[in-house]
Amino acid sequence: MKMKDEIKELVDKQIISSEVAERINAYYRSKEDQAPNRLFIIFGVLGALLVGLGIILIVAHNWDEMPRTMKALLSFVPMLLGQAICVYTYFRKMESATWRESAPTFLFFAVGACIALISQIYNLGGDLSSFLLTWMLLCLPLVYIFNSSVVSLLYIIGISQYASELGSWNHSSNEVNLYWPLLFAVLYHYFTLIKNSPNSNFTRFHHWFIPLSVLVTIQSYISFSESSIIFVYITTLGLFLALSNWELLRLSESKFNSYKIIGIIGTVGFLLALSFDWYWDGLRSHHLSNKTFVNPIHFIFVLIFTILALIVLANNQRKKPLKELKFYSIIFLTFIPIYFIGLWHPIAKILINLLTFILGLTFIYDGVEKQNLAKLNGGLLTIMLLITCRFFDTDISFVIRGILFLILGIGFFLVNYWMLKKKKNEQ
């Protein structure tokens, strides 16, 4: 309606002729007809999710009076219904995004419900991981048959939970390693989404789900060694930061770069945690008692992720001057020598504090240079949190702490005020 009023105004003011106005109206009418009704897709998917979840809730309901075989056969009903809907969708409704997302989503939950019902009927306890693995493998093809992003996201959640379950039982790394080929199996769909619709909501969700899934899975390896797992986390976050500027992911086109946000927040968080004595004292005593530098499995991950990050960084930096390389992109490399120093000497803690402080300064510098308030405040926050952490392990009186906080707070305001004034003057 608004567009029509605008066009009418242009015609009235003789900016465009009435023939041109008619052609513009016809063009936008044809666009509306082709564009899928997004609200319909959302409600369709929500409806399928609710129906699917309702079926899952039926899992909690036991049927004592029925013969066991009858219960087992009835457990197939939701799955058969889901399969029928999927076949119908395949032959009749593949052009509709609503059907292509809703039908396989319903089948996804129906398959889970069937396996769960069978487990309940036969009182199978224990192993949630094998249930999840079977469920995910049986539903993975639906991602590609129907080009379904909802099933893809549910699949990513499922395999993350699968890896998490294995980690809670100290399974051998061979079983947890199965997560990686499971993740790779869905990456083709992810890259197809980026290529065809880089700014769609489904693509954005994938940009968040995949790195978070990887981070959740890494904690499954924690039982192998608690000290060196942090090495793996920091290297993984370094890889995310490298990927955040990788042109293939087209993350620069979106407002919120998920890999960068997760990478920066995670790196700052870990650096702040490592700025305390507890980690380095524990690392030295573990090294002294076990005579190991780093757990072999963790070492392999660090090596692979470091190589991948360096390849991506080199690709990002080609044809760009070295001064454009951000400090936060390479900070994970500085952790490698600090880790090994930390095996023998407490100076590692001081180095981490210095590293965190420099990182904060680079954010502030970057924020000032690009007149970006978010980066500026991020840098100030990093330094403020570092100082706050030091308050906990140094003997400074409350009065001095209070004064220091006041100075920091006033500094925060002044820097922001100065930046805003500078922006206004330049405009």
Place this chain on the structure above:
Amino acid sequence: MNNKKLLFGILLLTIIAQLGISGSMIFQFEDIMNTGKEYKFRTAPIDPNDPFRGKYVSLSYLDNIVRVSLPDFEKLYGQKVYAIVENDQDGFAKIKSIAFKSTDLQRDYFQSNIMGVDSHQIVLNFPFDKFYMEESKAPQAEIIYNQAVIDTNQVTYALVKIKNGKAIIKDIYINDTSILQLIKSKNK
């Protein structure tokens, strides 16, 4: 057109796999229920602080400790093992020994995990630790079961069918009466 045919072929295979795997699970478990060997596992009181989960009776077992000395026992927590079962002189099941591989085991056994370990014994986690019931009956069942299991005059056990390394609970008994029968008679 070829792409559409290929995708339909994959869809068909997926449907067959979904039906086949679910069907084979039922077939396998029915086979265990019909032809598996029965064992009576004595049950132990559950942690009273464990919040009731509503849909099943949570079970814990008396005879899940095996006296054995193993090298590097600290690394064995969570390890998958095979518990070899035999009956004691009272006709109740006990764990004779454990094995780390399932090949060439001539006796009845089931897959388990090491839940606790020290220098002279290991504690096993039995996979048959839940007995599902209709949700209105499960709270009642758990009350009856907990009262019985702490009363030393009463004998509580789970009747378990074992075959080819798989174990399934058939029923829970209190003094040789099925818990479902006890609930039915209480509700009359």
